[in-house]
Amino acid sequence: MAGQVATGSRSGLRSALPLLVPAYLWLTVAIFLPLSAMVFFSFMTELPLPGKAWSFTLDNYATFFSQPLYLTLLAASLRLGLEVTLWCIVIGYPAAYVLAKVFRGRSREAIFLLVILPFWSNGLVRIFSWAMVLREGGILDSALNAVLPFNINIDLMYSYPAVIIGLVHSYVPYMVLTCYLTLQAIDDSLIEAGRSLGASRLQMLKRVIIPLSMPGLVAGAALIFVPVVGSFMEPRILGGRTGTFYGTVIEDQFVAVFNWPLGAALSFILLAVVLVILALASPVLKRAA
Amino acid sequence: MAGVQVANLSRSFGAHTALDDVSIDFADGGFYALLGPSGSGKTTLLRQIAGFDFPDSGRIAIGGESVERVPVEKRRIGMVFQNYALFPNMSVADNVAFGLSVRGEAKATIQSEVQRALDLVQLGKLGARRPHQLSGGQRQRVALARAIVTKPRVLLLDEPLGALDKALRVDMQIELKRIQREIGITTIFVTHDQEEALTMSDRIGILRDGRLVQEGPPEEIYDRPKSEFAATFLGDANILRGETTGTGIRLPDGTAIAAGAGATLAGGATASCAVRPERIRIGTDSGTSDPNANMLRGQVSKRIFAGNNSTYFVDRNGQTIKVTVQNTGVEKLAEGQKVVLRWSPESTVLIAAS
Structure with missing residues (x-):
């Protein structure tokens, strides 16, 4: 009996293999190969261009540790990732709850569309439209001055809050979507059962709803935290001079300074740090879930 | 413990009248079945008594106290749901403890009360399990233990045996009746299964299209139906x-x-x-x-x-x-x-x- 089941699943795996091949072939070509090249670059003294001599070195990695600037920038980027993730939870989770548990039918579809809308616009366009809103004499400034009886001066452009606003705007849909999926899977009768046992809404949230939607929160947080730590577009355009982060420095190495080996090394250090953080966080999050 | 009085209760959802001037007196300590086809309003009535939904007009009293505007969390009722509605993120013992712990009872009290409730439903040794590790009948018992451990004034059951197979259902009917007698709690039981209503309850109320068609002890309704519907629906x-x-x-x-x-x-x-x-x-x-x-x-x-x-x-x-x-x-x-x-x-x- 047990043997039969085992052979059954093995032949099932064999017949399912063709379904896996396209994805893994694509991943190999599109991610593994370029990434391997980057690993290779990160150990070189120079880019292997014609007429340039190069050799293997660990200097690129050593640079990170010898110059405190990089560590400071990495810390700033991690803090940025944490803050943006927290804001996305604060803004996205309640929205996901209302979408999953309050709205029904057509109105839910309409509201849902509004949440996904940012996905449909170009990222650069989104960021520049934020620039128009946030600058002095911009849309936010003019609107507030038109409504308020006294004069205020709002210039958020080229500031840390502007970077946060831009990033939260870009990434909050991920949190809404992942949380919506787990919240929607929670049976309404669980909430009713809790209430019939005398639990207040806050107690239900704390003891049943948040624990049951934890997988969505974790997935959303990972989807947001990782790219935000390495982000460079929003910090550069909305942050200006205050927008120097780890991601922008990496971008500089590739685009401006043309020091690909250092850029590659900094990227892999970031990757390692993020993986360590996720590995350390996973048992804690698993226990919470 | 307390009796439940429902008087002239009406509730509409848009153009649909779910309950139309229903009055029933549920005696203290009695086992009462609300019987009717789907869409008859029996579940709506149960949800009104529970407090998940408020009536358009009419009165609901539990133990003589008017509750028709009191939300469910303040009504001190126990409810068993058709799909059991156990919290999947908690152990069996934590599920049963939930009602006591949200009330801020002392840990020792909770522990002994939970054990007593689990013993009552004959699951005393399964407290550490998770709901998904239990059979349908065991989940049913946990749901019942969770509902009665808080000593509610009334126990409400929404087609609790509907998801069980026939042999288990008969066992659970006997078990449920035993537990109800043992703690003497006023019990209101919604079902569309006439056999269940006949074998378990002291009184039956038959509902149709939101109205109470007939109400009384099972023998009386069976032997003296007052309408063709009552005659053909019960038996x-x-x-x-x-x-x-x-x-x-x-x-x-x-x-x-x-x-x-x-x-x-x-x-x-x-x-x-x-x-x-x-x-x-x-x-x-x-x-x-x-x-x-x-x-x-x-x-x-x-x-x-x-x-x-x-x-x-x-x-x-x-x-x-x-x-x-x-x-x-x-x-x-x-x-x-x-x-x-x-x-x-x-x-x-x-x-x-x-």
Whole structure:
């Protein structure tokens, strides 16, 4: 009996293999190969261009540790990732709850569309439209001055809050979507059962709803935290001079300074740090879930 | 513990009237079944008593205290849901402890109360398990333990046995009844299963289209249904329609049917008589043993064998009359055979036309 089941699943795996091949072939070509090249670059003294001599070195990695600037920038980027993730939870989770548990039918579809809308616009366009809103004499400034009886001066452009606003705007849909999926899977009768046992809404949230939607929160947080730590577009355009982060420095190495080996090394250090953080966080999050 | 009084309760959802002027008195400590087809309003009524939804008009009192505007979390009720609704992120013991711990009871109290409740439903050793590790019947017991551990004033059950297979359902009926007797809690039980309602409850309320059709002890409703619907929904019944004579009816072909029970009606109105299939005697001879008995002639069109009994479908002038007889091994009538049906007026209930 047990043997039969085992052979059954093995032949099932064999017949399912063709379904896996396209994805893994694509991943190999599109991610593994370029990434391997980057690993290779990160150990070189120079880019292997014609007429340039190069050799293997660990200097690129050593640079990170010898110059405190990089560590400071990495810390700033991690803090940025944490803050943006927290804001996305604060803004996205309640929205996901209302979408999953309050709205029904057509109105839910309409509201849902509004949440996904940012996905449909170009990222650069989104960021520049934020620039128009946030600058002095911009849309936010003019609107507030038109409504308020006294004069205020709002210039958020080229500031840390502007970077946060831009990033939260870009990434909050991920949190809404992942949380919506787990919240929607929670049976309404669980909430009713809790209430019939005398639990207040806050107690239900704390003891049943948040624990049951934890997988969505974790997935959303990972989807947001990782790219935000390495982000460079929003910090550069909305942050200006205050927008120097780890991601922008990496971008500089590739685009401006043309020091690909250092850029590659900094990227892999970031990757390692993020993986360590996720590995350390996973048992804690698993226990919470 | 407390009784529940529902008075003139009405509730509409848009154009749909879910409850229409329903009044029922649920006695303290009683086991009450709300029976009806789907869409009859029985679940709406239960949810009103629970406090998940508020009535448009009418009164609900638990233990004499008006609660129709009190939200569910303040009503001190216990509820068992059709799908059990156990918290999947908690152990069995934590599920049962939930109601006590949100009330801020002391840890030691919670622990001993939870153990007592689990012992009561005979799951004393399974406290550490997760709900998904339990069978359907065990989950049902956990749901029950969770509902009663807080000592609610009333226990509400929404088709609690609907998801169980038949053998387990019969076990759980007996078990549920035992537990209810042991703690003496007022219990209101929603079901569409007439057998469940008959075997478990002290009183039954039959609902149809949001109205209370009839209410009383199971025997009374079964023996003296007040409407054709009540007669056919609770158990099986043959309905004969005709013109009333005051103490019975006259069928369109002139045959008189005497009724010993039911409504008293003025002569001349249309009315019907209900008679249970098992009250009719079926035979081939026309000799009269009881001159007062109602008698009809017909022809067997079909026989359905069901183990301990058989049901004959007897055709009389195009109307099918069902007759159920115990399988004593003596008599077996063939299809197509001409038969005589006899039953006493006492087994005949006169019902006013609805």
